[in-house]
Amino acid sequence: MQTHLLKTLLKISQVQSFALAAEHLNMTLSAVSMQMKNLEEQLDASLFDRKFRPPKLTPLGLAVAEKAQAVVDAEQKLMDLCHRIDHLTGRYRVGFVSTASARLLPSFLTNALRRAPDAKFDFETGLSEQLEEKVFNGQLDAAVITVSGQTDDRLKVDVLLEERLVFAAPKSLGPLGLKAMMLVAPFLHFMPSTGIGKLIAQEMARSGDGMMHSKLVLDNVEAIMECVKEGVGFTLLPEPDVMRLADNKVAIMYPEDSGLMRQLALVTLPDGPTASSTEALKSLLFD
Amino acid sequence: MQTHLLKTLLKISQVQSFALAAEHLNMTLSAVSMQMKNLEEQLDASLFDRKFRPPKLTPLGLAVAEKAQAVVDAEQKLMDLCHRIDHLTGRYRVGFVSTASARLLPSFLTNALRRAPDAKFDFETGLSEQLEEKVFNGQLDAAVITVSGQTDDRLKVDVLLEERLVFAAPKSLGPLGLKAMMLVAPFLHFMPSTGIGKLIAQEMARSGDGMMHSKLVLDNVEAIMECVKEGVGFTLLPEPDVMRLADNKVAIMYPEDSGLMRQLALVTLPDGPTASSTEALKSLLFD
DNA sequence: CAATTTTATTCGATTGATATGAATATAACG
DNA sequence: CGTTATATTCATATCAATCGAATAAAATTG
Incomplete structure (x- = not known):
């Protein structure tokens, strides 16, 4: 039997x-x-009642799903054995830029618990520049920040991933197109002083031509997306955040310059006491 | 991940x-x-030390194998859920012909515990004819016997499987061929009075032409095979038993009439109190 | 209750995975 | 040191899984 069948059963x-x-x-x-058809055949059991749409789990299906959880848990423990980072011990202080914490921190935490059970972590969120400063001062061992312009070259910068910036607008305004929308609806701008805010400001200056209806500055991605859903205005944010928070009331549009990227990076002190652990920390941010 | 990889790991x-x-x-x-190559790649870990032949499990490999057991156990529990026979409750008395009990009873027991947790079983082994009699008298609810000639037609007979009869001889005698061997080595004959014994006697009468060196009657398959291993003589027994008990000192030969079969069947009283459970009992005899 | 939308199933085609047998390589054994 | 036992590699054939499109069926809406 293949566990991905069980995983889809669980997800369903x-x-x-x-x-x-x-x-x-x-x-x-x-x-x-x-x-699911395959799984039901293999088990010779009907897990779903297809008189309903979506199909409803039968009592047996429900029971099987519970056992399935046990199987994938056991599988996870097996894999954890192989991916342990036993040399990562002690206490680490890690910073996350606010705009990335919602997406990266949870998986970092679960990975850390699984793969580096001997290490402890303190977390801190803030703006890229502040975090960078703290890493430099030794108040943090590492930080995930948005790379903007030039970074302090006395710090080691490992780019983790690139995220496209996309527009999110209420569906009602979608058909207008970008240019028209700028004239009639307010732009919800993530703090222009921050790393990512600078990128956004830059793009808006380019594509907006200064002809903007109005601008609202907010310091919270979730809040901005809620405003978009409410029809307050439109915004420009990293694609993964938009995808995560959008619902069917939100239209997504891509900038003309669709190479517009925000880079997330892990910064560390190249010769600090935890320098040797940088790679290990980095590996905990993925999978 | 596919659990059959883990199962082969365990078997290895x-x-x-x-x-x-x-x-x-x-x-x-x-x-x-x-x-195993595949598994090691998936886990990104080396489970075997291939400087040895056969490859030796690494410490990690050993640890993984332990966890693998947990996974397949969990999977087994999941499957058991689907194959339960919840209507099989109460106490059943089941007979097994001695020559089949070693092979069928263990799997029957594990299946019963898994799939019919609410039922209790009493077991009894004996000769086919005696077991048949007890089923007829209601002293047993069912019995697995060797079908020989005509069975009492007041009993329900479900043929379970057919087993080929094969010769087993010490390797030293193997090259002689069957005919020659009969002239120089004693034949180890399973009790001629029993169901399967009759079949054996029949075949020996046919192929032996009465020109037999000597005959030793024994009532125990294991004992006969031990004698073969010791070089005492040769025998004719069901293939699965020979395969199970043979080692590299044993040569296996097939009778000229290789259609010679022994039939194992489940006999029950067609209108007894447990008649409705016959199918369920039967299903417990297989995987 | 009919029309429409949402949701799942089926089908044919393509792609990818897995087993096999033969050939090769490597460790173990006498 | 040659032989045997054992595992790996490679090419090939077979089988399974996924996708996209078409179809079917339940849920929702007017």
């Missing part, structure tokens, strides 16, 4: 829908459907 | 050899090798 039981599960697992609805 | 760790594991799992050595 979480989201109560084949289609949603398919999205979460990055595959087609058809694949999910086939997988 | 049991038998300490890729080749043996391949045999047990009914696949080629090459497949086993590929699977």
